[in-house]
Amino acid sequence: MTAIQSADFTFDDRREHSSHDQVQPVFKGQLPERGSRMIKHGTVVVDLPGPTLRTGAIDPPPAVLRIRPTRDVFGRVVMPARVWLHAGEHAVIAGIKAIQLPRKWLSKLVAGDVIGFSDARESKRRMRITEVTETGCWAALEKTAYVVPGVTLNLKKRDGRKKSVRVTDVTRKSRQRIKLKEGDLLTLTRDVHSGRPAVLDRSGSIKTPATIGCTSSSVFETVKTGDPIGFGEGILGGVIETVEPDALHVRITHAPGSARLERDMRIDLTNRWSR
Structure with a gap:
């Protein structure tokens, strides 16, 4: 849910996050004069406090x-x-x-x-x-x-x-992360304990896509095919290809570098991740 308000001020385009993960604008002095007109009005978009969607647990690393x-x-x-x-x-x-x-x-x-x-x-x-x-x-x-x-x-x-x-x-890694690249399929489920990397066959092809849980089940009732979805403040992003009662199938379209999915990463259902 988003509140929009106009006021006589100007602000920087940066964002800050509060303890409730809401977005706060960072205010500055007035913007410089453009020609003979001074810009005095701006619009602030604030994400109101509420439950934040996050990724669930991931299976412990294998003992190898x-x-x-x-x-x-x-x-x-x-x-x-x-x-x-x-x-x-x-x-x-x-x-x-x-x-x-x-x-x-x-x-x-x-x-x-x-x-x-x-x-x-x-x-x-x-x-x-x-x-x-x-x-x-x-x-x-x-x-x-x-x-x-x-x-x-x-x-x-x-x-x-x-x-x-x-x-x-x-000895083994302290925690497991799920490596994803552009083009991969990720399954988002209601089960917060379902996180695990993709299963590969002997040729290295994906046999079973990677899976991760979501901390809020309401998301499965509100999203639709084609909606954007992001993880971890722009670390990963994709598009929802298929919606099922207990699962969302996401095609990863944004995974720069060695992008990895972790536990408790924020899930963003707006298009901000792609900016």
Whole structure:
């Protein structure tokens, strides 16, 4: 709902948002004279306070750790990837790639040990222990690996030690975001817990579109096909292609750069996002 009022003042075209997400104009001095006339009147458009539409929750990130070395422009490894092996008894420093293992097996490792494994893609990989400390070990990898809980690690030279152990956990992203590009289809639903990225097939094509919930169910009764919709103050925008009782199918038409959809992003049903 919008209120419009005329008054004897001029204002800057910028907008500010209050705690209720209403739009407030930023007032300034009078606009400069144009010829022999002075502009004294303006129109203010204010979004009145009310419930704000926002995106719902997104499924937690999957428990998969991607470990990759640094390569030059020719694809040659210039710096092996480093991963921290630990028993989960101490907090892992933020940003460090880490694999959690049983303490008994971990405590037997020594510098120079080589550990082989098949990663989540069934690719054969190996890591070499480069440093051993009281709380864990550092290992180096020359090839990219995807590690998930349950992957089996095998010592190449046992020397009387237990050969194999399973990964118990890996570090993961703190939250998941949904990456979208122009042309993608997004499903907006009444279920605020339905957020998840698109499902891809083996060729990389979208099998099931990305989904996100909406915090207000009334929107499904008021919008129509062809209406514009934006997310996150212009970060993402699109057009509603199909309206169903419990879902809106949105074609993304505005997704500059690496646009990502997150939880609690504002949903805008006006055309302001496209400005």
